[in-house]
Amino acid sequence: MSVTGIMRTVLRYVPDALVPGTRPDDERVRHGHVGKPVSRLDGALKVRGQAKFAAEVAIEGLLHAAVVHSTIARGRIASLETKAAELAPGVALVMTHRNAPRLKAPEAFGEGDGVAGSNLPVMQDDRIHWNGEAVAVVLAETQEQADHAAGLVSVTYEEEGAVTNFAVAQADAHHPDSVLGEPAVLAIGDAEKALAAASHRVDATYTTPPLNHNAIELHAATVEWADGKLTVHDATQMISSTAGSLAKVFGLKPGAVRVLSPFVGGGFGGKGLWSHQILAAAASKLAGRPVRMMLSRQSVYRLVGGRTPTVQRVALGANRDGGLDALIHAGTVAMTTHNNCPEQFTFPARHLYAARSMRLEQKVADLDMLANTWMRAPGESVGTFALESAIDELAHEMGIDPIELRRRWEPERDPTSHSPHSSRHLVKAYADGAARFGWDRRDSVPGRQRDGEWLLGMGVATGTYPYYRFPGVKARVRLDADGQVTVSTAGHEMGMGTATVQAQHAADRLGVALENVAFEYGDSDLPAGAMAGGSSQTAGTVAAVTAAADALLAQVLKLAGNDSPLGGLRTSEVVARDGGLGHARDLARHESYGSILRRAKRDFVEAEETGSMPLEQMKYSMHSTSAMFAEVGVNAVTGEVRVRRFLGSFDCGRILNPKTAASQFRGGIIMGLGLALSEATLFDPRSGRVMNPSLAEYHVPVHLDVPEIDVMWTDIPDPQAPLGARGIGEIGITGTAAAIANAVFNATGRRVRDLPITLDKLL
């Protein structure tokens, strides 16, 4: 049994009250801010163009950087000619492996506290590891001069045999050591045998393509060295760990690197630590001047990883009553030897359905390619496509409504960890969604509904995403004598509403008006915050702020002393309300913060704490789920697919801000439309080169591809999660592609198991 498994077993016998993370939602913190559709506090700044992004920070004497990329996938640099570039107008420096400062290799995700996309040394030798790796950086007075000079660098290579064909590499696929801490192979009973004996079965292979990150804000870092310290204005979703990792790479003391990232124009898992920040800092050090490196769209495709391709087999065996006798989900993804992102596509199957036997297996095939990485719901997005398509196939073959079939499989406990659910209302999400969507109007016989040239169909699928809360998140809360509250933590605002929701929480927690709360974030000098990943930032930050606020309020109560209406009360008897502290029930006993602090002759009080250990997720099976409904039209002449209507019905715990939540859900669904219908990175298996590194040729959904998207939620607080909220950033993309593929089947009778569903697959 793994360490996690042992922890889970032990914790099951510990009562909730003794498990620090598992504290039920605090009823006393309800002053009406949390749960309100507050508009984003950063909205006006952004609309006015006043929000400064990493590539907009102005520094005196700034040099602009351009990258030269390798054109082979593996081998070594045979010759590097930089003279012409060095002599070009405006050029200050050409950095290559020959003159780059000596640096330690960064630690990749999963190694120590590393967060880098890959653990390869950055520009330290003549080795080439993927097609597109940086081989030179040009610094010049203007971006145009740098771009021009980059074109003058000429490089020749000694090529070595590279593995760049996923189909071929699969022959040598192997089990990764673990899949994010979970075993790569998980078996319950003999699933193959049960499958063979089942009265109904589906056994099919599903494939998904490589995908690229296309945040609207290009990756950028503006860097400056002063007195041996490095400041990086970065576009990142992991501020604190980026600062720590960069310090190690440059051999500096922790704290000698400061990362600032007040605004991020979209992250989705792609705004981590990649080679460009390291290259910018190295080049700046070498040139002795501040540097801005804003990657071109093409450079983003060459230097920042995306979602890896998958080949997945799903086999389901059901008995006559529809019980799930066998569930097999096994497959292979492409990865590299220098990263550890195995695209956990079997995770949905681990937790969603009560199967009597199971075999879940993940393999990786090592390729010579840019390290793949996290991309909105890594694993769950593509895993639900395969699993939920297969369920639809089985339901069709059994003649059962696919929602009813899933209802019969609803597990009482987590099917693999056997832990109790903290809160699971998937059946309700289905029922509510079906009623609102008009699921009863679906014709279960495919191909019969038509609107002119368009064949119409409806499809449904389950979405799911785990609850995560990572340990070590810190926050500081400061209360000024004028009643102002400042919450500080090195968190991230990437447009999802963090600053707004955290201000709402702090206002409720401290019983003050929203206008009186300032939320400071985006700076590694602040207490180490949650990374914006795994849809965990909100819960992690709320837990840390709660701990700090509790400590602060205890101090304030102490300061109030006996001359206060609060005299003699213990912390458990007081609540924060109306800009001060009061007795929990006796409304007359209250004193404002200002009055308490002034009497104590204090300008302010503050407290910094670390959030409780997130043991709740070990004791309970904590997962959000959703029921996703799609209606599509498929053109009978051309095979074009248009999604006409979409509804997501979510069970994600308490919704803290319906406005920002709806945007997260819709955004996830729109990304799911791309996954379903149009997005694919064209990775040429001959060269290992991405051939469509631009928004013209890589097809994200455009406005006209996006139909009306309805979203709804159960809003049932999770008793084990801070504020009852489980995280909402990623779940929207899960289940979406399957719902669409299932609707396409319902419209046409054609089953497409290979994403994206382009029209040629339906002709």
Add this chain to the structure above:
Amino acid sequence: MNPFTYTRPADAAAAIHEAAHAGARYLGGGTNLVDLMREGVERPAALVDVTGLDRTITELPDGGLRIGAAISNTALAADRRVRTRYPMLTRAIVAGASAQIRNMATLGGNLLQRTRCLYFYDDAARCNKRQPGSGCDALEGFNRMHAILGASDACVATHPSDLCVALAALDATVHLEGADGKRALPFEALHRLPGDTPERETELRPGELITAIELPALPMARRSTYRKVRDRASYAFALVSVAAALEIEDGTIKDVRVALGGVAHKPWRARTVEALLRGQQPSEEVFRRASAGELSSARPLRDNGFKVELARRTIVAVLSQLAGGRP
């Protein structure tokens, strides 16, 4: 991007004079040329901006239109005479690119935009069009967008324009002016098939300027349309497109115009379809036979075999629609 000089002459003669030396290029809206300069595919030494030249639409005595080459795609599509007399042209234009790009793009530039072949765009790839004699990485690479008609072993790229497909169907005339004077070409003769010289895409002589396009009076074009099939609902190049006009008299097809986009190195006038249809009684069966005739010479590649069937079906659907009186 390479350094270059920039001028914006006030008339055609001055533009032609400015463009007389090697390395000079005309600049329209720049939506294609500047992109290619950024990618290092095009490296002009001088840009001669021709957006200040004739951009008017004038009536010709016979009811046709003469359109100055500097007109924006948007203005051309929006003109009421164009919309009513040649609806397929308006539809083709608005099916292309995005509103922002169409606002910038000129008629002349649209005609001479270059292929979107991924290997043409990538310096690291072999491409006979970019570097004659280097080979063609698309032949056995990603060629889903590529040609099924009239291609060669040297190049299988397509011409990406929508607008041009309508011009091919409408029998437009291209007016040119160069150091040797003025001349006119039938639109169909402007673009070339790749043959052994895919780097030569048109019959333009060095330094020649497109000054105007003439659309002949063509009453049947009032009942015409354009249908574009692509990978997303908007902002994607055509996999297959069809521009068509149909004239039926006394139950037989008196005249017909069909051109295809997305299938060849040039806008493809479907002469076989037209020949097989003239004098026939319109029916789906007749349309099907005609489109099959056109595509019998198709030579699909690894990824684009679907285009043959897609083109067949789209031609039939468009003609059926026009025959049914639904333009």
